[in-house]
Amino acid sequence: MPELPEVEVVRRGLHRWVAGRTVAHVQVAHPRAVRRHLAGPADFEAALTGVTLGAAHRRGKYLWLPVIEPAQSGRALLAHLGMSGQLLVLPPDTPPGPHLRIRFGFTGGGCELRFVDQRTFGGLSLEPCSTGLPDLITHIAADPLDPEFDAGRFASALRRRRTGLKRALLDQSLISGVGNIYADEALWRSRLHYARPTETMRRFEVDRLLEEIRTVMGSALDAGGTSFDSLYVDINGSSGFFSRSLHVYGRAGRACDRCSTPIRREPFMNRSSFRCPRCQPRPRRPRW
DNA sequence: CGAGTACCCTGTTGGC
DNA sequence: TGCCAACAGGGTACTC
Numbered sequence A: 001m002p003e004l005p006e007v008e009v010v011r012r013g014l015h016r017w018v019a020g021r022t023v024a025h026v027q028v029a030h031p032r033a034v035r036r037h038l039a040g041p042a043d044f045e046a047a048l049t050g051v052t053l054g055a056a057h058r059r060g061k062y063l064w065l066p067v068i069e070p071a072q073s074g075r076a077l078l079a080h081l082g083m084s085g086q087l088l089v090l091p092p093d094t095p096p097g098p099h100l101r102i103r104f105g106f107t108g109g110g111c112e113l114r115f116v117d118q119r120t121f122g123g124l125s126l127e128p129c130s131t132g133l134p135d136l137i138t139h140i141a142a143d144p145l146d147p148e149f150d151a152g153r154f155a156s157a158l159r160r161r162r163t164g165l166k167r168a169l170l171d172q173s174l175i176s177g178v179g180n181i182y183a184d185e186a187l188w189r190s191r192l193h194y195a196r197p198t199e200t201m202r203r204f205e206v207d208r209l210l211e212e213i214r215t216v217m218g219s220a221l222d223a224g225g226t227s228f229d230s231l232y233v234d235i236n237g238s239s240g241f242f243s244r245s246l247h248v249y250g251r252a253g254r255a256c257d258r259c260s261t262p263i264r265r266e267p268f269m270n271r272s273s274f275r276c277p278r279c280q281p282r283p284r285r286p287r288w
Numbered sequence B: 001c002g003a004g005t006a007c008c009c010t011g012t013t014g015g016c
Numbered sequence C: 001t002g003c004c005a006a007c008a009g010g011g012t013a014c015t016c
Helices: A004-017 A041-048 A151-160 A165-170 A180-190 A203-226 A236-245
Strands: A023-028 A057-059 A062-069 A075-080 A085-090 A100-106 A112-117 A123-128 A264-268 A271-275
Touching (some): A004 A085, A023 A041, A165 A180, A180 A203
Antiparallel strands (some): A085 A112
16 A cells, blocks of 8 residues: 555665666556556557666656657656555576566666566556656646645645545645545544544645645655665555554554554445544544 | 546455 | 454446
8 A cells, every 4th residue: 555655665676776767668568557558558568679778767656767868858657556566686697576566677687676466456667758747647736745735825725626625635636645544544643533623624724734734744764774774665665654653543442652542444445544533523514 | 627426456354 | 163254445438
């Protein structure tokens, strides 16, 4: 379940191990991994062979590396990890494993890049990239760690919505990079209920919420970032953070770290929401 | 058009 | 012990 911090850790790994390298060969082992590449797996393989990839970028949970050679090709290799995707930098003789979807070899030999994905919600594609952003993801909002992120604009866009607060947090066109786990954690830290009507959010509450989102993401980044300065570009480095720092997510029935009231799990948007019923009381007029 | 829901997928878990 | 339902959930296509 990679959210922004995990994806950022992967971005750093890609930047270190893949940026600047030239693709010698590509092999798509599972067509679903390139389903967003509309021209199909064969075209994906052919179009990427021989290109040189540039610096690794990220917006929210999307990653991309622009094609820098041939120059002005206006394309980028775009990746989304979905729920279980991993980008691994491994020696070529590493056994494939059952969930290997795509492998890239580079000129000059050395390690391969592998896209491994159990549940195949993730995928890669080669996308037109006319601006600084792949065309496909221009609707994705800036994330709270992006210097371009505008808190004032976010606050007013949030208030224009007619929905519940958590729904809005998970809407990547409003704010990106926040998934179910960090949404619950940030709401708990801000003492806000997931069904709080967005239009009633005061500016100071929005600012406090953003601060807590950044805090949660920042500590996850610290936890994952340290163990990832190596050959292995992976999403599981944050497991230490998950086990130690989560206050509500996955803690149904356990005592709230602030007030000892048992944490409650509630169905929400076909998934789960965790909250403290005392610290995060239901609003008078809840909005789904 | 904006809001909300169904669906994609597979390994793990828990109830009976 | 074995089987099946529930669960995990981001993003998008779809409906209302």
